[in-house]
Amino acid sequence: MNDKQRVIGVIGGTGWLGAAIVNGILQSHDFANTRLIVSYRTHAPRETSAQVSVTQDNQYLVEQSDMVILSVRPQDWPAINIDLKGKLVISVMAGITAAQISEGAHTSKVIRSLPNAAASINESYTPWFASQACSTDDLSIIPTLFNTFGTEDQCEIEDDIDYLTAISGAGPAYPALLAQALEESALTHGLPRHIARHAANAVIRGSGGLLEDLNSYPEQLVNVFENYGGTTAAGLISMRQAGFIKAVDQGVNAAYQRAKTLGR
Numbered sequence: 001m002n003d004k005q006r007v008i009g010v011i012g013g014t015g016w017l018g019a020a021i022v023n024g025i026l027q028s029h030d031f032a033n034t035r036l037i038v039s040y041r042t043h044a045p046r047e048t049s050a051q052v053s054v055t056q057d058n059q060y061l062v063e064q065s066d067m068v069i070l071s072v073r074p075q076d077w078p079a080i081n082i083d084l085k086g087k088l089v090i091s092v093m094a095g096i097t098a099a100q101i102s103e104g105a106h107t108s109k110v111i112r113s114l115p116n117a118a119a120s121i122n123e124s125y126t127p128w129f130a131s132q133a134c135s136t137d138d139l140s141i142i143p144t145l146f147n148t149f150g151t152e153d154q155c156e157i158e159d160d161i162d163y164l165t166a167i168s169g170a171g172p173a174y175p176a177l178l179a180q181a182l183e184e185s186a187l188t189h190g191l192p193r194h195i196a197r198h199a200a201n202a203v204i205r206g207s208g209g210l211l212e213d214l215n216s217y218p219e220q221l222v223n224v225f226e227n228y229g230g231t232t233a234a235g236l237i238s239m240r241q242a243g244f245i246k247a248v249d250q251g252v253n254a255a256y257q258r259a260k261t262l263g264r
């Protein structure tokens with residue numbers, strides 16, 4: 001199918017993640033001729049583009065679309081009564097399995113994916129899993145689609161999507177928590193709030209840039225500072241002793257267990 005002929009439906013396309021995905025697609029040259037049809041439940045979008053039409057009728061959306069993106073909250077999934085009649089469906093819902101989607105939406109062609117909140121700045125990391133019935137043609141568009149709002153990896157094991165829900169799906173909140181902890185520490189020391197916040201946010205942004213630019217392994221960056229033997233090493237040793245690594249592992253496992261039980 002060439003881009004001229006393609007219509008993509010986005011159920012829940014007015015929500016936090018759905019709107020970010022729609023914006024990513026709209027900004028991409030690869031989808032310049034694609035039309036989008038977006039559905040919502042209660043809050044109609046304030047503005048749309050000529051490329052986008054809007055409906056509250058999900059089955060109408062399905063009939064008009066070549067493929068459908070599902071972006072409602074997991075608890076709203078059971079109320080989505082659609083018959084995809086074998087069309088390709090791409091879910092971004094946490095915790096809802098490919099088998100559940102296949103049965104509920106009447107199609108065996110299911111992509112289960114898990115973007116993150118950085119999709120809103122086209123910086124999401126999106127792992128995805130494809131059910132066996134997806135054809136080579138179905139799969140060929142998926143990286144291009146996810147690259148419109150970040151980067152992607154295909155996973156061979158569906159459970160890895162649940163684990164990555166906890167690692168990268170929830171992930172943007174973890175550095176935010178670290179920034180909050182740094183800011184609070186600086187406030188406790190008596191620094192002005194605007195300086196504390198600016199410093200903490202700049203650290204998270206700069207560290208991300210360093211990892212990206214150097215293409216380095218995180219442990220290399222940590223080791224460099226540990227071997228330097230200065231103030232940073234003193235901070236790192238104390239954080240490790242206080243259980244930083246264990247706290248992160250426990251947090252990830254709590255999010256993973258939540259992902260495993262969300263839709264069941």
Ligand SMILES: NC(=O)C1=CN([C@@H]2O[C@H](COP(=O)(O)OP(=O)(O)OC[C@H]3O[C@@H](n4cnc5c(N)ncnc54)[C@H](OP(=O)(O)O)[C@@H]3O)[C@@H](O)[C@H]2O)C=CC1
Pocket residue numbers: 011012013014015016017018039040041042043044058071072073074076079080092093094114115116117169
């Ligand atoms: N936000 C995030 O960072 C991430 C979210 N996800 C997943 O993405 C999915 C969406 O999450 P998020 O965008 O945060 O949630 P939101 O609540 O922001 O968006 C959900 C959207 O679904 C719409 N909706 C609900 N029921 C229906 C229906 N029957 N028909 C049409 N639209 C409907 C809502 O419309 P209305 O407002 O009109 O009721 C709302 O716009 C979830 O499954 C979540 O697990 C995955 C990774 C990251």
Ligand SMILES: O=C(O)[C@@H]1CCC=N1
Pocket residue numbers: 094116165169170
């Ligand atoms: O917190 C959540 O449940 C959603 C899914 C992953 C990230 N946000």
